[in-house]
Amino acid sequence: MRVMTHFLLWQLGFARAETQTTEAERDCLARQAAGKKRLVEIGVWHGVTTCRLRRAMSPEGVLFGVDPYPVGRLGFSAQWRIARSEVEKISNGSVEWLRLTGVEAAQLYLSRYQEPVDFIFIDGDHTYDGLRHDWQAWSGVVEPGGIIALHDSRSSATRRIDDAGSAVYTREVIMQDERFEPLETVDTLTVMRRKKSD
Ligand SMILES: C[S@@+](CC[C@H](N)C(=O)[O-])C[C@H]1O[C@@H](n2cnc3c(N)ncnc32)[C@H](O)[C@@H]1O
Numbered sequence: 243m244r245v246m247t248h249f250l251l252w253q254l255g256f257a258r259a260e261t262q263t264t265e266a267e268r269d270c271l272a273r274q275a276a277g278k279k280r281l282v283e284i285g286v287w288h289g290v291t292t293c294r295l296r297r298a299m300s301p302e303g304v305l306f307g308v309d310p311y312p313v314g315r316l317g318f319s320a321q322w323r324i325a326r327s328e329v330e331k332i333s334n335g336s337v338e339w340l341r342l343t344g345v346e347a348a349q350l351y352l353s354r355y356q357e358p359v360d361f362i363f364i365d366g367d368h369t370y371d372g373l374r375h376d377w378q379a380w381s382g383v384v385e386p387g388g389i390i391a392l393h394d395s396r397s398s399a400t401r402r403i404d405d406a407g408s409a410v411y412t413r414e415v416i417m418q419d420e421r422f423e424p425l426e427t428v429d430t431l432t433v434m435r436r437k438k439s440d
Contacts (some may be wrong), residue, residue: 243252261290261326263365263393263431269291274299274389278361281305282351284376285393286346288324295363296332303335306359308347309366348379350390358385365393368405377416386438391431392416393426398429409438 251257261268275281275298286292286309296305309330311319313363322341331336340347344366351359362384364376373392384390394403395412403409414431417424422434 245314246316246321249324251342255378256326257387259288259290259324261288263291264398264429266428267393267431270431272297272373272395273393274391274425274433275299275361275363276388279303280357280359281361281363282308282347282359282380283307283363283365284347284366284380285424286325287321289328291363291365292325293327293332295361296334296337297408299335299336299361300353305335305337306340306347307337308340308342308344310343310346318343322343330394334422339349343380344376348376348383351383358388359383360385360388361386363392366435368406368408370411373408373411374415377411381419381421381436384436386436387422389435390422391433394430396427397434398431 256419268291272294275295277300279300279302281295281299281303283292283295286307289377292307299305311322313319327342340350342350346432362380366376392412394406395407397404422436425435
């Protein structure tokens with residue numbers, strides 16, 4: 243469905259916010275985010291997974307929603323309006339919106355905050371270089387024991403994506419990164435945990 247058609251239907255209550263994640267992936271993300279205090283989601287779109295993360299995190303937690311949301315032909319981003327409205331319906335913890343790329347957001351985060359984060363969900367630019375840039379920018383910001391979950395990182399029974407850039411980078415680089423250990427996989431989602439000592 244075209245973006246503006248979907249936006250109008252969503253405003254009228256005839257269409258829902260959209261996601262490419264499966265229910266099992268969202269359940270896994272919520273389980274891994276439970277009780278976490280500093281969370282980052284790179285790639286928010288309509289905010290479906292952001293809502294799950296916000297519900298699951300600690301009431302004292304802060305969730306950074308990172309997405310550049312380029313402005314469309316009508317001078318605004320329909321996805322950004324949908325995401326804000328959906329995520330702000332959830333009352334748990336707080337959300338900070340960073341309308342930036344993952345790399346820009348990491349630079350801003352490191353200039354403002356000293357604390358490491360305990361959960362990151364990477365679901366932004368799925369090209370090889372896109373994921374490489376996000377991994378290089380954010381993987382060192384995760385505390386020991388913290389989680390990085392990666393969407394579109396492997397093939398599932400219903401989606402064969404072995405040749406996608408994000409799947410190749412996950413397989414060839416992230417799975418070999420000695421600072422992290424694989425924790426679980428669900429459909430195309432891979433969950434990595436930073437080791438207690440590198
Ligand atoms: C697959 S969608 C995210 C879906 C969302 N996580 C969900 O499942 O509900 C990908 C999003 O990543 C954003 N994006 C693209 N390049 C990005 C980048 N370099 N950094 C952060 N976000 C990016 C796009 O604007 C788009 O909204």
